[in-house]
Amino acid sequence: MFENLNWWEIGALLLLALLIFGDRLPVVINDGLRMVRNLRAMARNATGDLSRELGTDIQLEDLHPKAFIRKHLLSEEDEQAIRKPLQGVYDNLRADVTGVHDDLKNVAAAADLRTKTPGGSAAAPTGDAAKTPAPRTASYDDAT
Numbered sequence: 001m002f003e004n005l006n007w008w009e010i011g012a013l014l015l016l017a018l019l020i021f022g023d024r025l026p027v028v029i030n031d032g033l034r035m036v037r038n039l040r041a042m043a044r045n046a047t048g049d050l051s052r053e054l055g056t057d058i059q060l061e062d063l064h065p066k067a068f069i070r071k072h073l074l075s076e077e078d079e080q081a082i083r084k085p086l087q088g089v090y091d092n093l094r095a096d097v098t099g100v101h102d103d104l105k106n107v108a109a110a111a112d113l114r115t116k117t118p119g120g121s122a123a124a125p126t127g128d129a130a131k132t133p134a135p136r137t138a139s140y141d142d143a144t
Contacts, residue, residue: 005013021028051057061067070079 017028018025047059047063050063074082
C-alpha cells in the first residue's frame with residue numbers, strides 16, 4: 001500500500017495524523033483496526049453462508065467467475081480437453097525461451113570484459129586484484 005511513499009512522506013503523514021487527531025489518535029487507530037476485523041469477519045461469514053447454500057466447500061478465491069466455472073461446472077475430462085491443445089504451444093514456447101536464455105548466457109560470457117585481456121585470452125589476476133573478489137553485478141538469472 002505504501003510502496004510509492006518514502007520514509008519522509010510516511011513520517012509527514014504520521015505527523016499530520018498526530019496534529020489532526022491529537023491525543024485521540026490511539027482511539028482512532030483502534031477503531032480503524034476494529035473496522036478491518038469486522039469486514040474480514042463479514043467476508044468470512046458470507047463465504048460460509050454461500051458454501052452452505054450451494055452445498056459445496058467454497059473459498060473466497062473461488063468466487064472469481066473463471067475459477068468458479070472451472071471448479072464447479074467443468075469435469076476433469078473437460079478441463080484436460082481444454083488444456084491439451086494449449087500444452088503443446090506452452091512446451092514449444094518454453095523450449096524457445098530456454099534456448100534464448102542459453103544463448104544470452106553464452107553471449108554474456110563471451111563479452112565479459114573482466115576476465116578477458118585485449119588478446120582474447122583469460123587473464124589471471126595479480127596483486128591486490130587476486131585478493132579481492134570482483135564486484136557482483138545483477139544478472140538475468142537473479143531476476144528469474
